[in-house]
Amino acid sequence: MTGTLYVVATPIGNLADASARAIEVLRAADVIACEDTRTSRTLLARQGIATRTFALHEHNERSAGARLIAELRAGKAVALITDAGTPALSDPGALLVEAAHREGIRVVPIPGPSAALAAFSASGFASARLLFVGFLPAARAARRKALEAIDERGAVIFYEAPHRVAETVADLAERFGAEREIVIARELTKLFEEIARLKLGQAPAWLEAGPHRQQGEFVLVLGPEQEARDRDLAAGRRVLALLLEVLPASEAARLAARISGAPRRELYRVALERKPGQHSR
CATH class of the missing domain: 3.40.1010.10 (Tetrapyrrole methylase, N-terminal domain)
Known part of the structure; x- marks a missing residue:
């Protein structure tokens, strides 16, 4: 055996x-x-x-x-x-x-x-889609090329080394825009743990606020694209309205989320507003 x-x-x-x-x-x-x-x-x-x-x-x-x-x-x-x-x-x-x-x-x-899931759980990003990338290439040209290949509307998780985190954040801002949100999770579960959610355009200043900010192990969680989030939620609401005609709130929200990519929790909240008294036990 x-x-x-x-x-x-x-x-x-x-x-x-x-x-x-x-x-x-x-x-x-x-x-x-x-x-x-x-x-x-x-x-x-x-x-x-x-x-x-x-x-x-x-x-x-x-x-x-x-x-x-x-x-x-x-x-x-x-x-x-x-x-x-x-x-x-x-x-x-x-x-x-x-x-x-x-x-x-x-x-x-x-x-x-799992550092990736710990950071995502603490990000507050309500994304039904999640892409784990891990470490990007160390060379800047290769890193930028890898970022160009990422076409993801949902949240994206990266790992990064302390000596490259500032360059990577700058490249993320250039690729995805200064207004897109990011969570920087540093030294997760350790004594000097820090978790900051801010716009990509604000991230360089956060990293430069003290020498400790570029030390330790990093997880970067790129938030979902706002326009995509809005589109998914609008589509999810439309699908939910149809499903609520034949299904209980929890099941309708689950299926609407799978079909549309919208956050299940948000759709479930909407479903409860339309069908009060159907909280899951």
Whole structure:
């Protein structure tokens, strides 16, 4: 019988964010595949986990993955973690997970911290559409070319390094306009966490307000285009009006959001105004 590959999300800063299930899986695994065994040692030591570790990173993912697949074929339980957050999301791991699927090996996600979703949840952007880009190219010409290829009306999430964040924000403003909103999330869940929502044209001044503002790890959440948001909401209201003739408020709002791309929460609020007394339980 083959083993199981567990894809385990780990804290992005605050070690207290490790879930009980993640700790249980890491403790019970036969081997833990780490992006950097030295970095992961801090979390494992805090939880008293002495499981054997194995390095799997961007430079050895294919060769290390083959060795881990052999362990899985032998019936071992392998836990895959990265330095922080969810594996395979702008981090190593996707090649190992793909190989496990091809071998018919069971893959079990252990959900938890994600810098991208944490930043989006704290953005306040009511967008039914979400594009995750991750890190843009480091070279400015390549970065601008990548941004030109993004034609997304909804929210867009980027990761960025501190020494490039100012240039990237300037490029975003040039590509999407100074009036489009952005959330800058810095050092999420850590001691000096900062989250600011402002217009792209205001973002350079925010970053330059102090040297600490260009230190740490960044998630940038580009807000949805206002015109697109207005169009989606108008379309959603039209669809909702028709669906409310035959469906309860919650179901009508859900389907109208899927059809139009408008935020479900906003459509549900409108539906309740038109059909009072139908709050979900």
